Amino acid sequence: MLQGYLSAADIIAALQIMCWPDADREMKQHFCAAAIPEGRGQSLMKMTFPHMGTAHVGVKTILEQLGHEVVMPPRVSSETVNLGAKYSPETACFPLKITLGNFLQVLQEHPDTEAVLMVGGAGPCRLGYYFRTQQDILADLGYDDLEWVVIEPPQGNFREMLERLKGLAKGCSLLDIISALRLGWRKMVAMDELIRAAHRVRPREVRRGSTSHLLRTAASEIEAASELGAVEEVHQSMHKRMQGLIGKGESRDVVRIAMVGEIYLTLEPGANLHVEEALGHMGAEIQRTIMITDWVRDNVLLDFLPWNNRGEDKKEAAKPYLNHFVGGEGQDSVGSTALLADEVDGVVHLMPFTCMPEIVAQSVMPEVIHDFDIPVLTLVFDEHTARAGMLTRLEAFVDLLRRRRVRDRHSPAS
Numbered sequence: 001m002l003q004g005y006l007s008a009a010d011i012i013a014a015l016q017i018m019c020w021p022d023a024d025r026e027m028k029q030h031f032c033a034a035a036i037p038e039g040r041g042q043s044l045m046k047m048t049f050p051h052m053g054t055a056h057v058g059v060k061t062i063l064e065q066l067g068h069e070v071v072m073p074p075r076v077s078s079e080t081v082n083l084g085a086k087y088s089p090e091t092a093c094f095p096l097k098i099t100l101g102n103f104l105q106v107l108q109e110h111p112d113t114e115a116v117l118m119v120g121g122a123g124p125c126r127l128g129y130y131f132r133t134q135q136d137i138l139a140d141l142g143y144d145d146l147e148w149v150v151i152e153p154p155q156g157n158f159r160e161m162l163e164r165l166k167g168l169a170k171g172c173s174l175l176d177i178i179s180a181l182r183l184g185w186r187k188m189v190a191m192d193e194l195i196r197a198a199h200r201v202r203p204r205e206v207r208r209g210s211t212s213h214l215l216r217t218a219a220s221e222i223e224a225a226s227e228l229g230a231v232e233e234v235h236q237s238m239h240k241r242m243q244g245l246i247g248k249g250e251s252r253d254v255v256r257i258a259m260v261g262e263i264y265l266t267l268e269p270g271a272n273l274h275v276e277e278a279l280g281h282m283g284a285e286i287q288r289t290i291m292i293t294d295w296v297r298d299n300v301l302l303d304f305l306p307w308n309n310r311g312e313d314k315k316e317a318a319k320p321y322l323n324h325f326v327g328g329e330g331q332d333s334v335g336s337t338a339l340l341a342d343e344v345d346g347v348v349h350l351m352p353f354t355c356m357p358e359i360v361a362q363s364v365m366p367e368v369i370h371d372f373d374i375p376v377l378t379l380v381f382d383e384h385t386a387r388a389g390m391l392t393r394l395e396a397f398v399d400l401l402r403r404r405r406v407r408d409r410h411s412p413a414s
């Protein structure tokens with residue numbers, strides 16, 4: 001089930017081959033140090049980080065295994081969105097507002113939180129400015145002594161990435177780090193596998209809502225698992241139970257929809273108003289083009305390998321319409337739409353309001369739609385987006401896809 005992903009041996013080999021032989025003395029001493037710094041007990045820092053789909057299941061484990069105390073914010077809700085929007089610049093990206101809202105929810109409940117973990121970026125979009133903006137906003141609100149740990153894609157420099165991560169692994173041996181990464185990674189892979197399975201099961205489930213319920217149970221059980229065997233056990237049993245939810249629904253005529261768009265919005269159900277679940281209940285099987293483990297594997301773990309040709313197929317497919325990187329997932333949204341046009345009935349394109357890469361993607365979509373004869377529904381999200389309006393548009397879109405199916409079945413060519 002977990003084959004095809006990085007094993008612990010892969011990670012160890014990568015660390016040894018790519019980094020360890022060249023690591024300088026100071027770095028080796030740091031990563032091999034066995035003692036936790038005096039006076040901190042077992043907990044190095046009281047930390048938090050914002051939700052992004054099920055990524056917390058692995059990230060929380062990694063941080064806790066490295067000795068940190070992790071305070072998770074509540075799941076993203078309208079309160080999170082309203083709180084973040086209240087203190088953010090109006091034209092800021094929607095994910096910036098939501099992640100700020102998550103930080104504020106934690107800091108209001110736990111003012112003794114010492115550090116926040118955030119992702120950074122290297123352009124050309126605004127992701128690289130997120131944490132600076134949030135840092136300033138939180139400082140203005142009185143949270144000016146927070147330590148910011150910013151993880152950025154290594155862009156080929158694996159050693160630099162390890163340097164950046166040093167602050168998170170104080171007092172840990174290399175073995176501690178590898179075992180923390182391995183357990184966290186397995187949890188994320190297991191969750192992604194179950195999410196993929198849920199995409200297939202949900203439109204066929206006999207009892208409405210049972211797939212989502214099982215997925216939530218799986219997330220909490222996998223999060224609680226303390227070793228690899230337990231993760232695998234929960235994963236296997238949940239996968240089996242999920243298949244059992246189909247029953248007589250196997251023969252249902254479902255429409256297939258590819259989900260493309262900006263990564264945060266695509267992964268976080270609280271941000272996209274649970275669009276995947278809504279489509280599943282309307283009888284649509286989702287093919288999501290971004291999963292968190294795929295992104296981490298391609299952009300972090302394998303980014304330093306010269307033969308890593310991540311996303312080349314999408315870039316190639318996007319070329320006639322958009323032949324260069326525009327930041328975020330803009331080029332991937334176009335490439336994925338072209339690549340999957342023959343496999344799905346339609347495409348839902350998710351974009352945060354003011355997202356530059358997705359605006360570029362949206363501007364070339366009409367050509368892709370024309371060339372591949374594929375319906376694309378673009379949904380733009382911000383703090384004013386209402387679920388009722390989104391559901392109406394989704395229902396109309398699914399209806400359109402069903403009618404096209406009927407038309408194609410009865411056309412002379414078919």
Ligand code: SF4
Nearest residue numbers: 093125127328355356
């Ligand atoms: S991809 Fe879009 S939403 Fe995400 S940081 Fe860049 S501009 Fe903002």
